[in-house]
């Protein structure tokens with residue numbers, strides 16, 4: 241492949257075709273691995289053309305750190321993703337930029353804190369939901385089942401209680417339908433990655449493809465969110481917020497006279513969608529993938545259970561305060577997130593000003609793809625990067641050892657807003673399940689394949705069933 245680099249241009253990369261860019265290179269094989277292979281040819285910072293749009297790919301821990309951590313402000317913009325652009329139009333937290341992004345992000349962080357994030361209250365909410373989930377799991381005993389929907393429901397209920405002030409029953413057909421819309425969207429975005437990132441939004445309407453289903457699903461989600469907002473308007477007491485939506489409505493009241501205010505109805509819909517969608521699929525998929533990994537490696541599950549028995553016992557549920565005394569469990573949770581890299585390419589960033597990176601000049605506005613998965617598989621940072629091996633996060637004495645190359649939530653100013661909540665949920669849900677049940681595969685562990693079924697926006701595990709046995 242001929243290089244395209246010339247002095248003053250973006251970093252070198254594979255030669256793009258007109259309109260299609262480098263899309264054809266990405267059509268076969270696993271996307272995250274293809275990008276890592278391209279990095280082997282072009283270096284840790286290279287240019288890739290997603291359709292007509294160039295983007296700079298950051299590969300390996302050093303490049304990601306030098307950009308996202310050491311130049312955190314400069315790399316804190318959000319890059320475009322065509323399929324989301326059409327829906328969000330730059331509104332909400334995830335796909336906005338500049339003052340609107342900062343205002344909404346800070347507001348959401350503050351509101352989440354008020355409703356429990358980082359305090360005991362949110363832990364209580366998660367523990368309550370864990371108890372409901374355990375009951376549902378208990379009811380499956382003797383019958384193999386696919387845990388996807390139950391996990392989706394449990395995880396989603398936590399964010400729903402913060403955002404809508406409501407949790408939903410595990411058999412509520414309307415809610416199950418919404419969860420299916422989320423899964424469907426995430427799956428399409430993970431299977432037909434090219435369409436998502438690459439083509440100008442104006443073209444998406446004219447091209448056939450599964451992205452039309454994404455648009456329909458988004459429209460249905462929007463109706464649900466709008467109904468929730470309406471319900472809040474009818475029942476709220478101004479100044480006494482019950483949840484995130486009430487907080488936002490209070491802020492809208494306060495800024496009513498301000499023509500420049502970021503607190504508008506449409507922004508509320510988008511921000512709510514961000515928290516609802518962002519708070520559901522990634523966490524639930526991580527839990528589901530975690531169960532699959534533990535089915536494959538029963539000796540790891542058994543060791544976690546032994547540690548839980550010794551430190552927590554079986555009478556009460558594990559709590560956040562136990563975490564520091566559970567080094568092996570903590571290492572397993574980190575290793576699950578590292579090994580699967582649930583968002584292998586993170587979300588696209590954009591430069592807020594001109595920058596220099598690894599001898600290249602990158603102009604303001606350049607789109608950046610942070611290949612988070614490449615940090616997780618970086619052989620200079622992890623002793624066993626390609627295998628699932630909890631000792632990647634343990635020292636010789638069995639103490640937990642953190643690692644800056646671990647970045648499932650992406651580092652820097654734009655890091656995942658729900659990282660604290662997600663970590664809490666992963667810990668409490670997974671330990672609750674393992675404390676109570678032994679996990680058995682339907683066929684022998686040797687038959688379980690940990691390769692993602694889909695790779696794109698997300699890495700999704702193959703569908704599987706498991707048996708639970710009460711411990």
Ligand code: HEM
Nearest residue numbers: 333334518519522523586587649650654655656657658662
């Ligand atoms: C295992 C679970 C999760 C993973 C792996 C994850 C990962 C990520 C990543 C990689 C980003 C992109 C950061 C960047 O711009 O580079 C992100 C953004 C975001 N996440 Fe999460 N996330 C998880 C759970 C959650 C939860 C539970 C919430 C809900 C509270 C959430 C809400 C968000 C929001 C709002 C953003 C956009 C932040 C911004 O643009 O400023 N995420 N997440």
